[in-house]
Amino acid sequence: MKKIALLSAAALLASAPASAEYLYGFGNISVNYLDWSKNTQDRTGFQEDFAYLELEGGAGFDWGEVYGFFDLENVQDGSDELRTAYKGTIAYKIADTDFRLYGQHYATDSKGFAANNTVLGGQYRFQGDGWFVTPWVGAHMTITNPSWNDGFTGFNGGMFGWTAVYNFTAWDQKFWISNWHESEFARKSDYTDVSGETDDVSMNGALAFWWDATEHVTTGIQYRYAYNKLGTVGNQNAFIYSLRYNF
Template sequence: MRKSLVALSVLAAAAAVPAQAEYLYGFGNVSVNYLDWSNGTENRSGKEDFSYLELEGGAGFSWGELYGFADLENLENGTDDVRTSIKGSIAVKTGLKELRGYGQLYNTNSNSFTAQNTVLGMSYSFSGDNWAFNPWVGFHHTITTKTFGPEATGSFSGMNGGMLGWSAMYNFKAFGESFMVSNWHETEFARDDAYLATSGESDDLTANGALALWWNVTESVTTGVQYRYAYNKLGQQGHDNAMIYSVKYNF
């Protein structure tokens, strides 16, 4: 029920945006991706490589920006092991230069665990002709449950410190082709001890993100490789890292 209430609150906030807003830009794509964990990560954690399908989109308006994606993961290992992940964010202009009110919701579900992270805070938009950098910071609320079979082995619901992060991109030309470098990053801090006791993670400071190089083969097709990294996240202590190989169809 609480998950539903949080999701409805985010939708209500989006609905409150003025209907007369001017549309400025937008993008959307569907992609096929393969995540290949490093040997060290597999040895430390037992994680397995997997493929996933992703639907992604975003738009800019006179009042601010929207972004979101939905993933269907681990398809090759049967329906019992399929995971779903969704993420949505909204940045609303305050009228104070490029300062924005910011909200972010991430939710992932599988047979063995569920997790929801909600952030409410502020962001700022820096941008130029070929680049953008959008840092943000906010209060962090977490709902997580780890299940193995019919019984829960650990759960947490409540405020969980803060989170800060950014999204960044740079477009450039090379060898007569169009490329983009992008990076998203999140760091959690001052996490609750009760959360750490059930999460399998340690320390109240984390890192989570990806650094990517994209090649725009045509207007409709983009391919890329991402370096995925995490520290004291994803249900374990220490470092995780992987490479992700992607092909997108842009519409």
């Protein structure tokens, strides 16, 4: 399972050109606390608040963009309860246009459960002065390995989503708003039967407000939402409180 996840992530990065013009980049390390709503905890019976550390970065080149993060979750409970999660994405420009070939790989691993999701498709980049929106869609492959059943491996319908960022200045301070969103569709019944999510359509994302307090320090609050995702049916929501150090 872990070997498949690592090979998928490496394939995304290996597809980038060896030589390219560097345009921009960013990186940060952050401490975060996710606080589930009481309704979510009462209804699911298993979602618990947790702290996590995150390493995040991205870059733009003349051929396209790359992005990735690595999370270490449940740090408040010690090494026995740690979870890991990571995502890597690549968007490769098609000729001199705003269309891209798009790929992403997401994996999570904890005691008793592991999942890997790979998407291959296309993306379009809208951008202007201080903002961008990048909708994408693609075919979806899923591998799950829960300890309580045989899991699922194979094609699992499709996925679409977007990333959006808007920067602005107020009271001589720098602020920005971000939103990432993913929706799965036409998921296989063999997957929903073992995942606990039942429906063939899902929704997953976060809407965030950020303040660049200094060149190196950013703080923010994120509204985390999900529907028929994260191992349960219906709506789930939480707030995430974040403090970042920017490299």
